[in-house]
Structure formats: C-alpha cells, structure tokens
Amino acid sequence: MRAGRRKTLCLGIVAHVDAGKTSLTERVLFEAGVLDHPGSVDAGDTQTDSMALERQRGITIRSAVVSFDWRATTVNLIDTPGHSDFIAEVERALTVLDAAVLVVSAVEGVQAQTLVLMRALQRLGLPVVLFVNKVDRAGADPDRVLGEVTTRLSPEAFALGQVSGAGTRGAAYLPFEVGTTELGELRSTVRGATAHPVLFGSAITGAGVTELLDALTTLLPVAAPVPSAVSGTPGPPSGTVFKVDRGEGGRTVLARVRSGSLRLRDRVEVDGRAAEKVTGLRLFDRGRLVSVDEVPAGRIAAVTGWSSARIGDRFGPVGATPGAVAQFARPTLETVVDAVRLSDVVGMYSALTELADQDPLIDLRRDDGRREIAVSLYGEVQKEVIAAVLAEEYGIEVTFRPTTSICVERVVAPGAAVQLIGTAPNPFLAQVGLRVEPLPVGAGHEFALEIELGSMPPAFFTAVREGIAATLEEGVHGWAVPDARVVMTHSGYYPRQSHAHATFDKAMSSTAQDFRSLTRLVLAEALVRAGTVVCAPVHRFELEVPEDTLSSVLGELNRHRAVPLETTLRGRSAVLVGEVPADAVHGVQQRIPHLTRGEGVFTSGLDHYAPTTGAPAERSRAQPDPFAQIGDWSRIQRSWPAG
Ligand SMILES: Nc1nc2c(ncn2[C@@H]2O[C@H](COP(=O)(O)OP(=O)(O)OP(=O)(O)O)[C@@H](O)[C@H]2O)c(=O)[nH]1
Numbered sequence: 001m002r003a004g005r006r007k008t009l010c011l012g013i014v015a016h017v018d019a020g021k022t023s024l025t026e027r028v029l030f031e032a033g034v035l036d037h038p039g040s041v042d043a044g045d046t047q048t049d050s051m052a053l054e055r056q057r058g059i060t061i062r063s064a065v066v067s068f069d070w071r072a073t074t075v076n077l078i079d080t081p082g083h084s085d086f087i088a089e090v091e092r093a094l095t096v097l098d099a100a101v102l103v104v105s106a107v108e109g110v111q112a113q114t115l116v117l118m119r120a121l122q123r124l125g126l127p128v129v130l131f132v133n134k135v136d137r138a139g140a141d142p143d144r145v146l147g148e149v150t151t152r153l154s155p156e157a158f159a160l161g162q163v164s165g166a167g168t169r170g171a172a173y174l175p176f177e178v179g180t181t182e183l184g185e186l187r188s189t190v191r192g193a194t195a196h197p198v199l200f201g202s203a204i205t206g207a208g209v210t211e212l213l214d215a216l217t218t219l220l221p222v223a224a225p226v227p228s229a230v231s232g233t234p235g236p237p238s239g240t241v242f243k244v245d246r247g248e249g250g251r252t253v254l255a256r257v258r259s260g261s262l263r264l265r266d267r268v269e270v271d272g273r274a275a276e277k278v279t280g281l282r283l284f285d286r287g288r289l290v291s292v293d294e295v296p297a298g299r300i301a302a303v304t305g306w307s308s309a310r311i312g313d314r315f316g317p318v319g320a321t322p323g324a325v326a327q328f329a330r331p332t333l334e335t336v337v338d339a340v341r342l343s344d345v346v347g348m349y350s351a352l353t354e355l356a357d358q359d360p361l362i363d364l365r366r367d368d369g370r371r372e373i374a375v376s377l378y379g380e381v382q383k384e385v386i387a388a389v390l391a392e393e394y395g396i397e398v399t400f401r402p403t404t405s406i407c408v409e410r411v412v413a414p415g416a417a418v419q420l421i422g423t424a425p426n427p428f429l430a431q432v433g434l435r436v437e438p439l440p441v442g443a444g445h446e447f448a449l450e451i452e453l454g455s456m457p458p459a460f461f462t463a464v465r466e467g468i469a470a471t472l473e474e475g476v477h478g479w480a481v482p483d484a485r486v487v488m489t490h491s492g493y494y495p496r497q498s499h500a501h502a503t504f505d506k507a508m509s510s511t512a513q514d515f516r517s518l519t520r521l522v523l524a525e526a527l528v529r530a531g532t533v534v535c536a537p538v539h540r541f542e543l544e545v546p547e548d549t550l551s552s553v554l555g556e557l558n559r560h561r562a563v564p565l566e567t568t569l570r571g572r573s574a575v576l577v578g579e580v581p582a583d584a585v586h587g588v589q590q591r592i593p594h595l596t597r598g599e600g601v602f603t604s605g606l607d608h609y610a611p612t613t614g615a616p617a618e619r620s621r622a623q624p625d626p627f628a629q630i631g632d633w634s635r636i637q638r639s640w641p642a643g
C-alpha cells in the first residue's frame, strides 16, 4: 500500500516523570517489528532518548518522533518528557496530535503531572487512552490505580480489561470481551473524547502492549488526506511546525502535514510570511527517517530550507490549519547566564539565541545596557540542560546566578496621559492620549477607542497597538502587565507633506514610528499615574511526610517562606497542603529527602500571583527606557505621585 493511502494516526505519549513513556515507546517499536530487541532507558540505548544528557540521567528532555505500522495504520508516535521543567516541550507536541496515551504507573498511581496533563488534554478535546504501566513491579495495584483514575482524573474512564498476577514478572493483561455493537459505541465516545478507555500492562515484559496497539488503531480517529474545501482536490499543503532541530544536517523543521501534500521544492508560506522553499524533505517511516519527494497529509515531515520557521508556526494558506495550544502556566523563574571565559561572551549570546529559536523551553531576555542575558525557567533541572547543551554543542562553559521569580505588575487604578503634537516636550510628530484601566486577573489586554476610527490612517493605529504591547511587557518596574484595558483618548497627525517639487518629507509628516515611540512614552506615563503593584508567583504545594518527621519539616518550611494551610493524617503519614513562593520551591524540595529519611513526597504547581511586600522588585529593562528619549523632562514625569 502506498504511504499516501494508508490511514495515519499521530499519537503522543504523555505522563508524570518516570511512568515509563520511553520504555513503552521502545516496546511498541519492538512489537511492531521495527526493532529486533527493545532498548532500555537504564542502559541508555533507546531510540527516543538520544541526547547524551538524556542517556546519562535516564530522563527524557526533548520530545522525539518515531513511526511504525500497525495493521492498516501508520502511527507517528511522539515520546514526550514527563519532568515538569520541560512542560513546554509537551505543549508543542500537543498541537499536532490526533490523540494521546496517558501513562500512569501501577505502583505510584495518579501523580501531580498526570492531573495537569489530563486537564490540558481535556481542554483541547483530544481523545485519551490510559495505560496503567508497570503491572509487573512489586507493589503494583491495578485496582487501586483504576479507582484513582476514575475519582481523580475522569469519571468517564473505564477499564477495557484486567490484570492477573499483578506485582509479579508474570503479570498478564486480560482484555474483556467486546461485542460489535459495543465496539461501535465505544469508538464514538472515545473519538468524541467523552470516555477514556483504560488498559493495563508492562513496558518491560510487554504485557498488554499489543492489546494497547489494537485499541489505539481501532478506537481512535485516523486522519485521511483532507480534500480542499474549494476544489475537492488535495489542495495546497498546510500544517504545523512543532520542533526545530539543529543537528548535523543543519536546521531541520519537524512539521505535521494536515492537508494536501508537502513536496520537495514547494514554496510554502510559513506563518503568513514570505514563501520558503523546501530544499530537503524526509519522512518518519517505520523507525527510520527516509528522504522522499512528497509527504502526504497526516504524516510528520522533517523539512530543511525553512530558515525562518519557528516552533508553533503554521504553514500553508492562512486559516487552513486549526491551531490548538494547551497553554500550560508560563515559566515563573529566571536566571542570568554568565560565560566562564570572557572570550565566550559573544559566542554564548549567539548560542543561546540559536537554542531559544529551536527550543521553546529557552525564553531569552537580553539586557543590552547591562550586557546581561537571562533565561526563563520552569525549574532548576533546566539549568543543567542548558549548561550541558552549551558545553557539548558549542564548547562554551557557563554559570548561572541564583534563580529569581518572574513577577507581574497589576494596575491599581485608572491613569491617563496625553502628548499633543507640535507641543514641547513631545519630541515626535504624533499626538496620542491614552488611559489605562485595571482588568481582573486572567482577562488579558483590551484596546478601545474614544476617538473616531477614521481619525487616523490604519497604519498609525497599528503602530499605537504595537507601542501598547511593548509597554505592557515592561510595566513601571520592568515586569509584564498581564491584564489591562487601554483606551485611546486623543489622536492627531501631520499628513504626508512635501515642499514644492520635492517628495515626501519625513521632517514634516507623521510616521508609524512616531506613533510607536510616542505611545510607549504616553502609556508609560499613564501607568506611573495609575500605579502598579508588583506581584510574585506563588505555588500551591502538597507534601506527604512520615508523621514523626512533621515538626522538623514544619520548621524547614518556615525557613523557606512556605506556609502550610491544611494538615491531614493518612495512616502513618502527614499530608500538608500550603503555599510557597516560586523561587523557594527548589530549596524546599532539596531539603525534604534529608528530613524525611527519603520518604517525603513534594509536588507543587503555580497557583497565583501575590503582591510583594516592601519596596517593589525592579527588573532591568530589555527595551530602551521610554522616558530617556526626552532628556530633562523625564525627571519631572517620574516624580509625579502615583494614583
Ligand atoms: N518494572 C517495570 N519498570 C518499568 C516499566 N516501565 C518503565 N520502567 C522503568 O521505569 C523507569 C523510567 O522509565 P522511562 O521509560 O524512562 O520513563 P519515562 O516516563 O520515559 O520518564 P521521563 O521521560 O523522564 O519522564 C526506568 O527505570 C524503566 O526501566 C515497567 O513496565 N515495569
């Protein structure tokens, strides 16, 4: 059967760290005949954990794609990292999936990240099949875990079979009988993501794995090449970029083709930008990456030649690819990176820029004034990854300053400012008046007009909006203002004018740049008058410790500014729920094993932002200070009282 005719399925394997995703991927490749023998995470020879650091540490850091055939279906499988520091990698993978396999350990059961992932999958409406793994391991309790799945993850989860000999090497999966009518119903509820089948097995012994593959390929929706709505023919290619690699073959873009066929030498518009030529094209096919002339809809392509493509970009006609992004919480921490050798500073800048480009885990903030570069982080493990990649791939050694929280600013009250055209100290050929107003948490940015839309050319409104977006990124104290409404109250410009016989004279006519710059100035002034409060990220934590260690644990929590809100006893353990500042999480985490004989289990996730006490934390600006543009006037403006 030709590749284009086969049904295709793009599946993600997601789970809490160590649940067995990479081992399961390996086992699946073996069962599908791609591998002669399954590799092992512990020996460091799996297909998908191919980075040196992944092999050393036995954890997945980057998502990786494999492909295999199972009966009439070609399956693309994306093995994702489970560690919460690498959640951004999962987020990107989710944009290209037809469905997900959520792995839960039969020993540890439902864990913190399992919940986060299930919620994200549900928000996206993706079908989910659960695989309760490690039934062979001592302590495996499939019934208890099924109970946790139905109570904590979804009441719509139901078992497709059961386990015999749980907790032993001989543990086996015994599927229930399913009649044809039942199968029909099952299929439609699973595809509609209203019910979630649960299977059991072991990635190591292989129990339940072929049954899992059968369930996936019979119950889940499969992508057939989508004909274009207009002509009924396959139409131009469209799809989504979800990964950028910079390996030996240069910059390779991984993209899922959603409709049409992507061909070698095609010129394709990436994210609405200028057309980029496909100069190299490879396809994930039965465990290998093979050079091809064409990648049909449904499959994953490795493209070279798309130099400007970034992760998350869509390609093809605008609007052709529905894009869904899971939107996990943004990173709440950051750290400044320093090159050990002075001669590496410039190289480190470009290396980090290159890494940020291929890797959404690395979000950079350059402070050219201080000649510093900061990276945002989900957690401390990311520092290790960045350091290892810089050392291995670029030969650059770096150190990190202490991790700090990424705060936000909240607008206190409405504040307004206006700069009239042709009136000092306004240095720009533009007139802008803005009022900024608070909005509730999570509302985002709103823009409204109290002037006529026809009062200025559209390009100037666009420039004003750009100026607003830039200013809200750095608030009054250098932090982003996530929620605010900005109302434009005044506008004015000098139309294109020319001296007799001369052409356009920039000195007499307003430009979009005038509006961008003046907007930054006016909104900065309005924000100072409105007043903002700096708020820091706070995590909610759950900590289970042996009861007899409770008092020393409480003392330690206190030292790290963690506040327990509830304590309950569960057998011989105490379970504490409380709040801890994001930048203190790592400190607590490190101390817990020592205080609890290694038995304490600490999990946490971003909960909310709380006002900081004392003088507001100031963050250095990555953009030029808008007030600096006009000399002395800046001091007068800044000394105005807030409010
Ligand atoms: N006994 C047993 N051990 C397993 C099974 N699956 C995985 N393991 C072990 O569990 C550990 C973690 O397995 P991985 O496959 O790396 O887990 P993962 O979910 O890919 O981990 P991350 O990608 O780092 O989140 C390894 O030591 C595996 O050998 C299983 O079914 N049975």
Ligand SMILES: [Mg+2]
Pocket: 020, 021, 022, 023, 049, 059, 060, 079, 080, 081, 082
């Ligand atoms: Mg893994």
